[in-house]
Every structure is written in C-alpha cells, then in structure tokens.
Amino acid sequence: MARSLDDEDCDAIDAGLLLDPTDGRLWLSYGTYFGFIRIVELDPQTGKRVEGNKEINVAIDCEATTLMYRDGWYYLLGTHGTCCDGPNSTYNIVVGRSQKVTGPYIDNVGRDMLEGGGKMVIAAGDRKTGPGHFGRFIEEDGVEKMSYHYEADFDRGGRSVLAIRPLLWKNGWPVAGEAFKEGTYEIKSERRGYALELSVDFVRMQHNISRFWEKNDKPVEPLKSQTLDDVIGTWPKGDINVRIGDYMFRPHQKWTITAVADAGGYLGAPYYKIVIEGTKRALAATADAEVVTIPEFTGAPEQLWRIDQLTDGTYRIMPKKVPGTDRKLALVSIGDSTPTLAAFDINSDNSKWNFHDH
Numbered sequence: 085m086a087r088s089l090d091d092e093d094c095d096a097i098d099a100g101l102l103l104d105p106t107d108g109r110l111w112l113s114y115g116t117y118f119g120f121i122r123i124v125e126l127d128p129q130t131g132k133r134v135e136g137n138k139e140i141n142v143a144i145d146c147e148a149t150t151l152m153y154r155d156g157w158y159y160l161l162g163t164h165g166t167c168c169d170g171p172n173s174t175y176n177i178v179v180g181r182s183q184k185v186t187g188p189y190i191d192n193v194g195r196d197m198l199e200g201g202g203k204m205v206i207a208a209g210d211r212k213t214g215p216g217h218f219g220r221f222i223e224e225d226g227v228e229k230m231s232y233h234y235e236a237d238f239d240r241g242g243r244s245v246l247a248i249r250p251l252l253w254k255n256g257w258p259v260a261g262e263a264f265k266e267g268t269y270e271i272k273s274e275r276r277g278y279a280l281e282l283s284v285d286f287v288r289m290q291h292n293i294s295r296f297w298e299k300n301d302k303p304v305e306p307l308k309s310q311t312l313d314d315v316i317g318t319w320p321k322g323d324i325n326v327r328i329g330d331y332m333f334r335p336h337q338k339w340t341i342t343a344v345a346d347a348g349g350y351l352g353a354p355y356y357k358i359v360i361e362g363t364k365r366a367l368a369a370t371a372d373a374e375v376v377t378i379p380e381f382t383g384a385p386e387q388l389w390r391i392d393q394l395t396d397g398t399y400r401i402m403p404k405k406v407p408g409t410d411r412k413l414a415l416v417s418i419g420d421s422t423p424t425l426a427a428f429d430i431n432s433d434n435s436k437w438n439f440h441d442h
Contacts, residue, residue, distance in 0.1 A: 178202025226430030
C-alpha cells in the first residue's frame with residue numbers, strides 16, 4: 085500500500101480513506117507534519133495499491149488527513165500544529181478543496197495546501213486545546229457529525245478526550261457546529277419566526293403609560309417584565325396545548341432545557357427535558373402525534389427530546405418515542421400557529437427551529 089523509506093520525506097502513517105461516490109474508486113491519504121501529505125489509489129476489492137499508481141503530493145504542514153466528497157467538491161482535512169504536549173499542543177484542523185480528487189487543494193483565500201494553506205475548521209476553545217484527527221459521520225440527509233480529539237481538557241486534568249459535535253456547511257465549506265447548551269430559550273420556528281408557547285390566554289400588563297398624544301413629563305423608569313407569579317394562576321391545571329405566536333418574552337414562551345441523567349442519548353449528546361421556566365410543566369409527544377405540555381415531568385420516553393443541529397445551522401427537535409408507533413417524528417410547524425409531529429424534511433423550513441437566549 086504505502087511505506088516509509090529511510091530517505092523519504094513522508095511518513096506512511098495516519099491513513100484516511102475515501103471511496104469516491106462518483107466513480108467507485110478508492111483513495112488513501114497519508115503522511116505527517118514532517119514531510120508531504122500524499123494520496124494513492126487503492127483497489128476497492130483488495131485494498132491493495134493499484135499497480136503502477138504513483139503517489140501524489142497534496143499538502144504540507146499537517147497530518148492525520150482524511151478526504152471527503154460533497155456537492156462536486158473533494159475536501160482534504162488535515163491537522164495542523166504540534167501534538168503530544170498536553171496543554172501546550174497547538175493542533176487545529178484545517179481544510180482545502182478541489183474539484184479533482186488529486187488536487188490541488190485550495191483554501192478559501194486561494195492558498196494551496198501544498199504551500200501551507202488551509203481554512204480553519206476548529207481550534208482550541210472551552211478550556212480544551214489541540215483538536216485533531218477529524219472524522220465525518222452522516223446520520224441522514226441534513227444531519228452530520230464530526231469526531232476529533234482534544235490533546236488536553238483543562239477540566240479533566242489535561243487528559244486527551246474524544247469530542248463529537250455537529251458538522252455544518254456554510255458557503256461550500258465544512259464548519260464546526262456547537263454542542264447544545266442547557267439554558268432557557270425562546271424556541272423559534274424557522275418557517276415564520278414565531279415562537280413555541282403555551283396555548284393560554286394573553287394576560288395584559290398593567291401600566292400607566294401616557295398615550296402618544298398626551299404630554300408626559302414623568303421621569304423615564306424601566307418597566308418590570310411580566311413574571312410567572314403574575315400569570316400562572318390563570319393557566320389550566322391539567323394538560324395544556326401548545327401553539328406558535330409572536331414572541332413577547334412572556335412566561336408562557338420561555339422554555340428551560342436541561343439534560344436528563346441516566347436517560348441515554350444519541351451520538352454526541354444526551355436526551356433533554358423541555359419545561360416552562362420556573363415550573364415542572366413539560367413538553368410531551370402524544371399518541372395522536374401531537375405535542376402538549378403535561379403538569380409534571382416524569383421521565384417517560386415521550387417527554388425526552390433529541391436536539392440536533394442541522395448542516396445549515398438550524399435545529400431539529402425530536403421526541404425519543406411517540407406513543408404507539410416506532411416512526412421517527414420531529415416537531416414541525418404547519419399553518420400560521422400550529423406545532424405538530426411529522427416526518428422530518430431537511431428541505432422544509434417547517435422542520436427547523438432555532439434557540440434564542442434573551
């Protein structure tokens with residue numbers, strides 16, 4: 085396949101494979117920071133090097149490379165910087181692309197990776213240094229994950245740790261997404277920009293603000309926001325339906341999302357509970373493939389939610405289980421004000437949501 089010679093300027097380690105979806109040919113990238121990154125063609129039946137195939141230099145100043153293909157472009161991802169020095173490791177992941185698998189691989193500002201170019205995909209952050217050794221996993225259309233390791237996690241005594249996060253695509257380039265963070269959010273539909281809310285009566289706030297045609301010489305003072313105590317007494321005690329409406333930062337529109345311990349999870353994330361802030365009232369799927377809120381979270385599968393960042397940066401929200409069916413259904417918006425559960429469609433904004441921390 086490939087091996088290093090004593091006088092060769094390339095180390096035959098850190099192999100990455102690409103089975104080209106356009107023609108079925110198999111390619112191997114290999115090499116380290118100390119020399120060239122090279123690719124060779126392999127026989128997809130035997131895994132051996134194609135006879136007579138000559139290796140091609142495609143990059144320098146990186147290692148642990150891998151190849152991937154998307155929408156007419158081949159991408160070469162490599163780990164740039166230094167490793168194996170704990171918190172001082174400078175690893176980061178860079179990328180170039182080409183319309184031919186053999187290169188040249190050019191970054192977003194026109195630099196050839198054979199001359200040290202490479203667009204940043206991910207660097208140090210969140211008290212972790214040295215991200216390297218990129219891997220890609222396509223769960224389904226619109227849902228992709230990237231794997232890598234950090235050389236040092238400061239919160240784990242500087243140990244090297246595995247990381248998985250969403251893989252996004254922006255303007256034809258791979259981008260590291262963000263692991264979902266617990267918090268209190270507006271949950272906003274991508275379709276119309278309306279927010280998920282309890283289907284309860286609108287409670288007016290008392291005020292003594294002058295009308296625009298009235299003279300007002302009073303000093304300007306901040307208004308207090310409406311509180312849960314102001315409105316919760318007007319809400320029904322049992323199940324409450326949900327709807328979509330314009331966001332006014334009212335208590336019936338604020339959702340607290342937290343990971344549920346010992347409830348399992350999916351690739352790279354745990355299941356979450358979604359409750360109205362300051363209450364135990366939880367979002368749940370029903371046997372009719374609808375969504376309601378129940379008075380108290382119990383941990384049942386229909387109350388556990390999977391949250392995936394999609395390749396375009398928006399989010400999919402799915403219950404772990406819909407009662408009475410094994411179908412995978414997602415939270416969607418239909419019409420002007422109706423949330424429901426339906427099959428996920430990456431090509432429809434009805435299936436997409438955003439989270440805003442106000």
